[in-house]
Amino acid sequence: MRIGDLSAATGASARSLRYYEDQGLLSSSRGTGGQRHYPDTAIERVALIRTLLTAGLSTVTIKDVLPCVSDASARTPWLAARLGEELTRVEAQMEDLRRTRDILAGLVRDYDVAQR
Amino acid sequence: MRIGDLSAATGASARSLRYYEDQGLLSSSRGTGGQRHYPDTAIERVALIRTLLTAGLSTVTIKDVLPCVSDASARTPWLAARLGEELTRVEAQMEDLRRTRDILAGLVRDYDVAQR
DNA sequence: CTAAAACTTGACACTGATGTGAGGGTCAAG
DNA sequence: CTTGACCCTCACATCAGTGTCAAGTTTTAG
Numbered sequence: 557m558r559i560g561d562l563s564a565a566t567g568a569s570a571r572s573l574r575y576y577e578d579q580g581l582l583s584s585s586r587g588t589g590g591q592r593h594y595p596d597t598a599i600e601r602v603a604l605i606r607t608l609l610t611a612g613l614s615t616v617t618i619k620d621v622l623p624c625v626s627d628a629s630a631r632t633p634w635l636a637a638r639l640g641e642e643l644t645r646v647e648a649q650m651e652d653l654r655r656t657r658d659i660l661a662g663l664v665r666d667y668d669v670a671q672r
Numbered sequence: 673m674r675i676g677d678l679s680a681a682t683g684a685s686a687r688s689l690r691y692y693e694d695q696g697l698l699s700s701s702r703g704t705g706g707q708r709h710y711p712d713t714a715i716e717r718v719a720l721i722r723t724l725l726t727a728g729l730s731t732v733t734i735k736d737v738l739p740c741v742s743d744a745s746a747r748t749p750w751l752a753a754r755l756g757e758e759l760t761r762v763e764a765q766m767e768d769l770r771r772t773r774d775i776l777a778g779l780v781r782d783y784d785v786a787q788r
Numbered sequence: 789c790t791a792a793a794a795c796t797t798g799a800c801a802c803t804g805a806t807g808t809g810a811g812g813g814t815c816a817a818g
Numbered sequence: 819c820t821t822g823a824c825c826c827t828c829a830c831a832t833c834a835g836t837g838t839c840a841a842g843t844t845t846t847a848g
Contacts, residue, residue: 558845560794570795571836589844591795604775610765611772612728614834624779628786636783643776646769649726653766656727659720660759663740667752670744676824686825687806705814707825730804 557594559584566602573602579615581605581622601626612649617642673710675700682718689718695731697721697738717742728765733758 563570576582577592582601584592604625608618620638623630679686692698693708698717700708720741724734736754739746 558795569836571838574797575835587844589795590797591844607768607771608775609835610768612769613772616834621776621779625775628782631783631786636780639776639780639783643773643780646773646776650766650769650773652723652726653728653762653769655723656729657759657762657766659724659741660737660755660762663737664752664755664759666744667747667755670747674825685806687808690827691805703814705825706827707814725805 557596557598559592559594562594562598562602565599566606568602568606576602576605576615580619581615611646613642613646673712673714675708675710678710678714678718681715682722684718684722692718692721692731696735697731727762729758729762 557565559570559573562568562573566573568576573582573592577584582598582605584594584598587593601622605618605622608621609615613621617638620635621642624635624639673681675686675689678684678689682689684692689698689708693700698714698721700710700714703709717738721734721738724737725731729737733754736751737758740751740755
């Protein structure tokens, strides 16, 4: 699978895929002409990367965390601490988001009531 | 209340408070010497701004939404649509975050189990 | 073999919230 | 009046992910 195919399969631009590779999140084998070649499993990997990115993890953090998703032996005490840290951050962010959702939902509800 | 006091009361830097004003999220009266002067209610307002910012709303969006938080008469059909749109976005973001949390929590749990 | 489509690297641009520093004005206590 | 703390504006820097353009190479279809 070449970069265009992976791009089409995941919705990530070719630019982004190269960037993920630069950041060490994604690897590719190169053919004779230097073009990137991906295994089918790359699709799932990119999907995971995008989920984590969308949730606000930085590429650096994802790089730290990704290896142990696919390989349980990659886990170190340091990584355990890192994971816990990120988990805390994500939960705090969810709390902020929950508050915001309540504010917005409250406004929408009030508006609907006013329309009736 | 001057900008330093509001900064201390809210945790937002003076720089940020000026930025919020530039973006039309916050207003101030100016004294003789041009210094900003805030009413006590500004504290709550800044807190709200920060909550929404932290939840990923842009200043532009907040500017759209804020007026109707304090003033129910500011509500227009356009604003209702805008609110609904943002609510949808926030809920989508919560879903991403939830997925990420589950991934991280799963890793942490697996790690803990392996340690036992 | 040739032309078009897809790929390569490299570089520069943008966005948005915030930091930072310069150069200068204001306010309150001594 | 002076001094030190606080404030003003302006402007440039940062970060991270992505867009985009350029110039050149590779692959694929005809």
